[in-house]
Amino acid sequence: GQSLEQPSEVTAVEGAIVQINCTYQTSGFYGLSWYQQHDGGAPTFLSYNALDGLEETGRFSSFLSRSDSYGYLLLQELQMKDSASYFCAVLLNSGYSTLTFGKGTMLLVSP
Amino acid sequence: DAGITQSPRHKVTETGTPVTLRCHQTENHRYMYWYRQDPGHGLRLIHYSYGVKDTDKGEVSDGYSVSRSKTEDFLLTLESATSSQTSVYFCAISGHGDIFSGANVLTFGAGSRLTVL
Numbered sequence: 718g719q720s721l722e723q724p725s726e727v728t729a730v731e732g733a734i735v736q737i738n739c740t741y742q743t744s745g746f747y748g749l750s751w752y753q754q755h756d757g758g759a760p761t762f763l764s765y766n767a768l769d770g771l772e773e774t775g776r777f778s779s780f781l782s783r784s785d786s787y788g789y790l791l792l793q794e795l796q797m798k799d800s801a802s803y804f805c806a807v808l809l810n811s812g813y814s815t816l817t818f819g820k821g822t823m824l825l826v827s828p
Numbered sequence: 829d830a831g832i833t834q835s836p837r838h839k840v841t842e843t844g845t846p847v848t849l850r851c852h853q854t855e856n857h858r859y860m861y862w863y864r865q866d867p868g869h870g871l872r873l874i875h876y877s878y879g880v881k882d883t884d885k886g887e888v889s890d891g892y893s894v895s896r897s898k899t900e901d902f903l904l905t906l907e908s909a910t911s912s913q914t915s916v917y918f919c920a921i922s923g924h925g926d927i928f929s930g931a932n933v934l935t936f937g938a939g940s941r942l943t944v945l
Contacts, residue, residue, distance in 0.1 A: 719887075748932065759918065759936040760871065804870060813878050814859050814922040814932045815886070820870040 719743045721819035723805055728825045729795050737790045737822045739805035747808040749781050749788045750816060755801045763790070763803075792824070800826045831855045834919050834937040842945050847906040849940050851919030853899075859922040860902040861934065862886075862894065864915040871918065877902055909944045916941050 720742040729735040739749065748767040752760040766772055766781035766788060778791040792799055802823050806816040832853045841847055851860060862874040863886075873886030875894040883894050891913060893905045906913055920934040 750932070752934075759938050760934075761936070762933045765932065806871075808932055813876060813884070814934070815861070815873060815876060816932075816934060817873070817887070818863075818871040820868060 719807070719809070719817045721805055721807060721817065723803075723819045723822045725820070726823045726825070728827065730827050731795055731797060733795050734791065734793050735795060735824065737792075737803050737805075737824070739788045739790075739819055741786050741788075741805070741807050741819075743807050743809060743817060745809045746783070746786075747810070749779070750806045750808065751777075751779055751790045752804045752806060752818075753801050754804065754821070760804060765808075767808075795826050797826050797828070800824060832919065832921055832935060832937045834917075834940045836940060837938065838941045840943045840945065841909055843910055844908050847909050847942065847944075849904045849917055849919075849942070851902045851904070851937060853902075853921045855921055855923070855935075856899060857921040857923050858899070860896065861920040861922070862892075862902070862904045863918045863920060863936075864888065864913075865918060865939075866915050874904065874917075906942075909942075911944050914942060914944045 723739045750765045751763040754760040764779040771780045776793045781788040802821040804818050804821045806818045835850045861876040863871040865871050872888045877883045877896045895903045917940045919937040
């Protein structure tokens with residue numbers, strides 16, 4: 718079976734930095750993605766790592782260590798609008814782009 | 829989301845009735861997916877399609893069937909709805925690409941909230 722573990726909830730204050738971890742045990746692995754979902758909305762793509770290392774996109778960065786089956790999403794200069802759920806997802810099959818998602822981490826940003 | 833629409837957005841039905849959810853895309857993407865989202869479970873893949881008439885099962889396919897007769901439409905059918913199928917259903921599309929380009933990005937529709945009484 719496939720298993721992705723991430724914390725269920727994280728809290729932080731505006732302007733702070735927060736890291737959301739994701740560990741995975743899957744039968745295949747081609748890459749790790751992160752998606753953001755605001756309450757009642759559709760998930761939206763944030764970042765993707767196929768190779769080890771850090772990918773930076775504005776205030777968001779994502780890291781992958783394939784040897785440790787571990788990745789994280791780093792959010793800097795937190796804003797109230799960053800309050801949302803964040804999902805890590807493993808690309809299992811490069812042929813069909815099938816993703817297996819973690820259960821999500823709810824991030825609450827307070828003033 | 830622009831380029832992908834789901835219908836209906838909300839539906840209440842009774843146990844044992846058939847239900848069909850429709851996903852329509854205007855992006856001409858080859859790959860389409862149906863996920864369900866439930867509290868505590870995240871997003872789980874039901875079925876996916878890699879072309880017209882080409883579909884395959886995901887991790888939670890029992891009780892669901894799909895059809896894709898045109899590139900732009902992917903239908904999800906619950907032949908006989910049960911209360912355990914009460915959920916929010918998301919359709920997604922992918923332009924696909926090599927695994928290093930980041931093109932394996934899913935674009936999700938707005939979701940269809942189904943309640944089975």
